[in-house]
Amino acid sequence: METVFEITEDAMQLAMIEDRIVPYAELDPVYLDRGTFFGDGVYEVVRSYDGRIFAIDEHMARFERSLREVDITGVDIADIRRRVEHAFDDASIANAKIYFHITRGSAARNHGTPADLKPNFFLTVTELGESTAKKAGGISVSTFPDWRWKRCDIKSLNLLANVLARRDAEKKGCNEAILVNDAGEITEGASSSVFMVRAAAKELVTRPLGPDILPSITRAVVLRIAEQARLRAVEQVIRPGEAAGADELFLAVTTQDIVPVVKFDQTTIGNGQPGQNTKNLIEAFRQYVK
Numbered sequence: 515m516e517t518v519f520e521i522t523e524d525a526m527q528l529a530m531i532e533d534r535i536v537p538y539a540e541l542d543p544v545y546l547d548r549g550t551f552f553g554d555g556v557y558e559v560v561r562s563y564d565g566r567i568f569a570i571d572e573h574m575a576r577f578e579r580s581l582r583e584v585d586i587t588g589v590d591i592a593d594i595r596r597r598v599e600h601a602f603d604d605a606s607i608a609n610a611k612i613y614f615h616i617t618r619g620s621a622a623r624n625h626g627t628p629a630d631l632k633p634n635f636f637l638t639v640t641e642l643g644e645s646t647a648k649k650a651g652g653i654s655v656s657t658f659p660d661w662r663w664k665r666c667d668i669k670s671l672n673l674l675a676n677v678l679a680r681r682d683a684e685k686k687g688c689n690e691a692i693l694v695n696d697a698g699e700i701t702e703g704a705s706s707s708v709f710m711v712r713a714a715a716k717e718l719v720t721r722p723l724g725p726d727i728l729p730s731i732t733r734a735v736v737l738r739i740a741e742q743a744r745l746r747a748v749e750q751v752i753r754p755g756e757a758a759g760a761d762e763l764f765l766a767v768t769t770q771d772i773v774p775v776v777k778f779d780q781t782t783i784g785n786g787q788p789g790q791n792t793k794n795l796i797e798a799f800r801q802y803v804k
Contacts, residue, residue: 527622543620547634552625553672555617555634556580559768560598561642563803565608570595572731580669586618589633597637605639611769613638615671645770649796652776652788653689655765657754658682660693660701660726667725679704690765692757692778700752701726703765706773707733710752711745711762711791718745718791719752732766736795739802743794754779762789771803772796 527538531545548554558577560567578591594614602612619631658679663672679691683704691704700708701721707730710719718740723729740747757763763775763783772795774788783789 546620547617549617549671551623555615555671556669557615557671560612561768562610568803569731583668586633601637601639607641609642611640611642648773652774654777655690655692655775656683656686656688656779657694658691660695665725666727667729676704694754698753706765706767709764710757710760713761716745717748719748722749732768732771736766739798742798743791762792764792771799
């Protein structure tokens with residue numbers, strides 16, 4: 515008969531932190547965070563422009579949805595917003611990136627969840643530099659297989675596939691990885707939304723929302739201001755071949771808003787310079803956030 519061993523509450527346990535061995539019971543709870551063990555948590559990133567946090571309502575609504583989708587309870591969203599605003603005010607940084615996450619809590623490593631877990635909260639405020647050079651000259655991107663899980667609409671802490679994609683792009687001398695699924699379709703960037711411009715048709719194209727992409731706040735703003743750049747927003751699938759042959763490409767990301775792409779998998783986009791429609795959108799976005 516097979517013997518089944520279990521870890522009981524009074525079982526002998528120890529831990530090692532670097533080279534130091536400590537009794538398990540004396541561990542700081544930070545070492546037992548389920549975010550570290552399992553990526554069991556969700557996060558959000560907001561930014562400020564000239565001393566004002568941008569689209570805070572939309573970001574908090576998305577954060578609340580992410581918590582709900584992974585069933586992390588006991589979180590007061592109004593209190594989280596208060597903490598975000600307090601940290602931002604205390605930092606006194608006019609143009610900042612504010613990152614925050616909540617994990618399910620700290621406990622001994624076990625896939626099961628103790629009933630009395632208290633969620634853990636963490637936040638950082640970082641000064642943002644200008645992305646003038648990238649906007650003026652554009653960036654290079656490269657494709658990579660989309661190895662992520664099936665609920666990319668949840669802003670979870672499970673980002674290993676994104677990290678591997680970005681590492682591959684950096685090895686190729688590129689700024690961002692463009693993820694391609696098994697059907698040969700572009701989903702999104704490792705940390706951005708992908709847009710393509712069909713100049714003759716005056717169309718701005720991006721992938722429709724779904725479980726395979728994040729409902730990006732910046733993406734939504736770009737679609738909202740498309741008319742100001744005299745473009746018609748079209749949500750449809752983009753394939754790598756279409757992107758490589760596009761009139762214009764750009765990425766949308768919270769910390770840099772709109773970033774032109776001038777090289778896709780070593781193929782030059784247009785004349786190798788940011789296109790006029792993209793420039794128009796950059797200006798429209800600048801006006802939008804004032």
